Amino acid sequence: MDDRVTETTAGSPAPSVPVPAASKPSGWSGLLRFVGPLLWCVGLLLPVTLSPAWITVGGIFAIYAIVALSQDIVLGRAGMYDMGHAVYFGVGAYISAILSLTFGWPILWTIPVAVVVSAALGAVLSAPIVKLRGDYLLVVTIGFNAIFVLAMKNNLFGLTGGPDGIFGVSGPSVFGHVFGSQSDLFYLNWVVLALVLWIMRNLDRSALGRTFRYLKYDELAATTLGVNAHRYKVAAFALAAGIAGLAGTLFAMQLSAVSPGSFQFTDSVVLFAIVLVGGQASVPGVLLGTAMMFVVPQIFTDLAQYRYLVFGIAMIVVMVLRPQGIWPARRRGA
Amino acid sequence: MDFILQQFINGLTVGGIYALIALGYTMVYGVLKLINFAHGDLCILGAYIGLTSLTSGAFGGLSTPVLLALSFIIAMIVVAVAGTLLDQLAYKPLRRAHRLSPVVSALGASMLIENGIMLIWGPNVRVFPKDLLPNITWHIGGAYLSFVQLMIMIGAFVLMVALYLFVHHTRLGTAIRAAAIDQDAARLMGINVNRVIALVFIIGPVLGAVGGLFIGLYYRQAYFTMGWSYGLSAFIAAIIGGIGNIPGAMLGGLLLGLFNAFAAGYVSSSWQDAITFALLIAILLVRPSGLLGERVAEKV
Numbered sequence: 001m002d003d004r005v006t007e008t009t010a011g012s013p014a015p016s017v018p019v020p021a022a023s024k025p026s027g028w029s030g031l032l033r034f035v036g037p038l039l040w041c042v043g044l045l046l047p048v049t050l051s052p053a054w055i056t057v058g059g060i061f062a063i064y065a066i067v068a069l070s071q072d073i074v075l076g077r078a079g080m081y082d083m084g085h086a087v088y089f090g091v092g093a094y095i096s097a098i099l100s101l102t103f104g105w106p107i108l109w110t111i112p113v114a115v116v117v118s119a120a121l122g123a124v125l126s127a128p129i130v131k132l133r134g135d136y137l138l139v140v141t142i143g144f145n146a147i148f149v150l151a152m153k154n155n156l157f158g159l160t161g162g163p164d165g166i167f168g169v170s171g172p173s174v175f176g177h178v179f180g181s182q183s184d185l186f187y188l189n190w191v192v193l194a195l196v197l198w199i200m201r202n203l204d205r206s207a208l209g210r211t212f213r214y215l216k217y218d219e220l221a222a223t224t225l226g227v228n229a230h231r232y233k234v235a236a237f238a239l240a241a242g243i244a245g246l247a248g249t250l251f252a253m254q255l256s257a258v259s260p261g262s263f264q265f266t267d268s269v270v271l272f273a274i275v276l277v278g279g280q281a282s283v284p285g286v287l288l289g290t291a292m293m294f295v296v297p298q299i300f301t302d303l304a305q306y307r308y309l310v311f312g313i314a315m316i317v318v319m320v321l322r323p324q325g326i327w328p329a330r331r332r333g334a
Numbered sequence: 335m336d337f338i339l340q341q342f343i344n345g346l347t348v349g350g351i352y353a354l355i356a357l358g359y360t361m362v363y364g365v366l367k368l369i370n371f372a373h374g375d376l377c378i379l380g381a382y383i384g385l386t387s388l389t390s391g392a393f394g395g396l397s398t399p400v401l402l403a404l405s406f407i408i409a410m411i412v413v414a415v416a417g418t419l420l421d422q423l424a425y426k427p428l429r430r431a432h433r434l435s436p437v438v439s440a441l442g443a444s445m446l447i448e449n450g451i452m453l454i455w456g457p458n459v460r461v462f463p464k465d466l467l468p469n470i471t472w473h474i475g476g477a478y479l480s481f482v483q484l485m486i487m488i489g490a491f492v493l494m495v496a497l498y499l500f501v502h503h504t505r506l507g508t509a510i511r512a513a514a515i516d517q518d519a520a521r522l523m524g525i526n527v528n529r530v531i532a533l534v535f536i537i538g539p540v541l542g543a544v545g546g547l548f549i550g551l552y553y554r555q556a557y558f559t560m561g562w563s564y565g566l567s568a569f570i571a572a573i574i575g576g577i578g579n580i581p582g583a584m585l586g587g588l589l590l591g592l593f594n595a596f597a598a599g600y601v602s603s604s605w606q607d608a609i610t611f612a613l614l615i616a617i618l619l620v621r622p623s624g625l626l627g628e629r630v631a632e633k634v
Contacts, residue, residue, distance in 0.1 A: 315442025
């Protein structure tokens with residue numbers, strides 16, 4: 001793996017990371033398999049019990065949880081340092097907003113386009129760069145993010161609305177019922193979150209997920225056994241970008257607006273941090289990380305100006321105390 | 335021709351600043367293989383400290399050159415202390431951790447410093463007073479060279495030569511280069527690698543503080559998010575030159591400054607960052623280890 005090559009050339013001994021074996025549910029994770037869906041069902045009750053402001057927070061949590069899980073596919077599972085993930089999130093949001101407002105499409109019809117275009121973009125952008133060593137990949141993806149934000153700000157093709165973005169995206173209407181209220185949108189986001197969680201669970205058990213893990217821990221060995229590393233790395237980007245694009249559509253509906261400010265490099269940094277603070281390749285970890293970044297600040301709104309100061313300190317403290325993240329993935333079979 | 339000469343002067347000025355900041359990135363990367371994302375913010379901290387000591391009035395009786403020198407020294411000391419604290423608190427406990435853990439720690443430190451600056455000095459742009467520096471401008475073949483530009487070019491040049499001599503002609507400098515090439519071998523040769531790392535976290539911030547204060551004096555302003563934009567440019571400069579390579583950072587900084595100046599002059603300044611990143615991506619795809627970086631053989 002690239003990491004080790006660098007570290008060996010640097011002289012410091014590589015930490016020996018045992019490659020986790022295939023998943024074998026037992027004990028804690030078996031319990032989790034039961035607790036997870038239960039928590040999701042409890043979540044369905046949120047709109048009944050909480051105030052409108054908190055319903056919105058719940059909806060936004062679901063959206064960012066989806067994006068963070070997709071970031072985890074590239075970063076935590078396939079082991080590629082992607083620090084421009086907000087691009088795919090933004091592309092999905094912009095496509096839905098443009099198609100529904102400029103071209104008058106029903107918003108639901110824009111979802112497949114948003115997903116496919118985001119995924120395609122993920123594949124096209126990553127194809128030439130996945131061969132780059134870890135840190136270089138990180139810098140190039142930062143570059144993608146900067147270029148994307150500038151393109152949106154400079155009103156690309158006269159469609160993106162410039163620095164202010166696009167306003168007035170409305171929720172979908174299904175059989176005459178318009179998803180307009182915050183609790184409607186919450187249910188929608190919550191259901192899509194369930195779908196993405198289901199994808200993540202299947203990914204963990206599938207050959208695709210195992211290949212990603214294999215590439216992350218020992219690319220050389222994987223290649224020797226006939227894995228086409230390039231193709232699978234691009235596939236990881238495409239899959240993650242597609243899911244992020246889906247979340248983008250939800251985001252456009254939730255805020256009824258899209259603007260470059262929501263998809264900046266800082267947002268990519270936050271997504272990156274969520275995965276590492278929560279725990280790589282760990283669904284509960286990523287969800288916990290998302291909650292820390294997007295739900296906890298709502299409790300302390302009086303201290304809003306200290307928000308990023310506290311985030312900064314928290315990121316350092318968590319890394320120093322728990323370098324593997326708060327809730328790391330279990331070493332399966334270990 | 336005048337236009338080309340003018341862009342050349344502007345580019346060299348900005349390039350000198352980039353080079354000073356890029357050195358901090360490249361030296362830390364050299365010994366720790368860590369992208370110190372907080373470095374840009376440390377540099378801007380230097381700009382704010384310098385501004386405060388220049389304008390606070392605490393040193394009211396001093397003449398301009400003395401006041402200026404004093405402000406630079408104060409900024410260098412404060413930022414060096416901040417850099418050392420950063421290393422000791424946020425990076426040192428993570429020396430043996432997964433490679434991404436210190437990266438997140440660095441991102442956190444960056445947020446912490448940036449927002450700390452905002453809370454101390456406020457969220458608005460702080461303007462450097464007009465009369466801090468002598469308002470002299472020379473005409474050279476139709477182009478203009480201002481006092482501050484000359485000061486930045488000379489300052490950056492002197493510091494870079496000094497660093498080059500230090501790194502290549504002293505025992506301590508040799509230790510830094512050795513630790514960057516192979517830490518274990520350096521340890522076996524009796525080099526105290528921990529001390530090398532501590533030294534790097536002093537030299538880098540000191541040069542960065544000068545770079546940051548240069549930025550403030552040149553553009554006559556400071557704002558708290560400045561660290562990201564200038565830090566990122568300087569970091570790109572370090573990569574273009576070959577990250578970990580000290581002359582590479584100097585070359586990369588100057589080249590990027592010139593490139594930016596001509597791109598802004600001939601194309602459009604609203605796409606400047608995009609052009610910079612496009613250049614970076616192009617260079618990385620053609621020559622992944624930068625201009626002066628050595629090709630790292632993939633060990634099998």
